[in-house]
Amino acid sequence: MPVVTVKDVIIGQGRPKIIVPLTGNDLPALRAQAAALAGRPVDVVEWRVDHLTGPAEPDRVAAAARELAAALGALPLLVTFRTAAEGGARAIDDAAYGALYRAVVASGAADLIDVELFRDAAVVRDLVAAAHDAGVAVVMSSHDFDATPPRAEILARLRRMHELGADIPKIAVMPADPGDVLVLLEATWTMHRELPDVPLITMAMAGTGVVSRLAGEVFGSAATFGTVGPASAPGQVDADALRRTLDLIHQAS
Numbered sequence: 488m489p490v491v492t493v494k495d496v497i498i499g500q501g502r503p504k505i506i507v508p509l510t511g512n513d514l515p516a517l518r519a520q521a522a523a524l525a526g527r528p529v530d531v532v533e534w535r536v537d538h539l540t541g542p543a544e545p546d547r548v549a550a551a552a553r554e555l556a557a558a559l560g561a562l563p564l565l566v567t568f569r570t571a572a573e574g575g576a577r578a579i580d581d582a583a584y585g586a587l588y589r590a591v592v593a594s595g596a597a598d599l600i601d602v603e604l605f606r607d608a609a610v611v612r613d614l615v616a617a618a619h620d621a622g623v624a625v626v627m628s629s630h631d632f633d634a635t636p637p638r639a640e641i642l643a644r645l646r647r648m649h650e651l652g653a654d655i656p657k658i659a660v661m662p663a664d665p666g667d668v669l670v671l672l673e674a675t676w677t678m679h680r681e682l683p684d685v686p687l688i689t690m691a692m693a694g695t696g697v698v699s700r701l702a703g704e705v706f707g708s709a710a711t712f713g714t715v716g717p718a719s720a721p722g723q724v725d726a727d728a729l730r731r732t733l734d735l736i737h738q739a740s
């Protein structure tokens with residue numbers, strides 16, 4: 488069955504799942520953002536650890552992840568440290584990146600972790616193994632905030648993520664024009680046919696790319712990021728509007 492199940496949420500089946508990013512700078516802010524999710528259409532919550540102020544020290548991050556997971560209750564938690572190189576809020580070296588995620592995995596708080604494809608290969612392999620040993624799913628990601636790579640490059644990255652053991656390969660690109668959005672969508676559809684049992688997440692960012700955040704069910708993207716409060720990337724739309732659009736497309740397909 489082409490799915491990844493986290494808590495009660497089945498990613499890769501039916502309507503694309505809505506992932507809401509939390510970007511609070513400290514625990515009180517994150518708790519407030521978590522409380523604001525009540526009654527909103529959220530399937531998975533992403534904690535963007537790179538927005539935390541102060542040291543990204545493994546024990547501190549693991550403790551915060553546990554508190555956040557407790558506040559979220561039944562909602563699955565995706566923990567993401569988006570590095571500055573890929574559009575995130577801060578830089579981190581590979582050793583610290585590995586140590587931080589190992590602590591998060593060991594905390595038992597995360598249902599999924601986001602591991603960037605282009606981090607050190609040994610660290611990536613180690614994190615995939617550690618996550619799977621602990622029953623944590625791996626979203627493997629790649630981001631181009633300046634351009635859309637050629638179709639062949641998008642496909643190569645998604646295939647490489649799959650080879651490395653990603654449960655959910657993910658790519659975000661910046662379109663220069665609608666033709667780039669078509670490149671992203673075409674690569675998504677090609678990959679979905681090639682690996683029908685692997686849920687993918689793909690998006691073209693910013694206004695020109697919004698359609699790619701809405702139409703994933705048509706082309707083979709299993710989840711999409713929407714906002715309750717601040718966005719974490721250009722082009723994300725409000726979760727309620729997103730849900731209405733996803734439902735419309737789901738009912739028609």
Ligand SMILES: O=C1C[C@@](O)(C(=O)O)C[C@@H](O)[C@@H]1O
Pocket residue numbers: 508533535567569601628630657659690692712719720721723
């Ligand atoms: O990788 C992604 C996708 C994203 O960049 C987006 O474009 O919606 C938002 C990030 O928070 C997330 O980690």
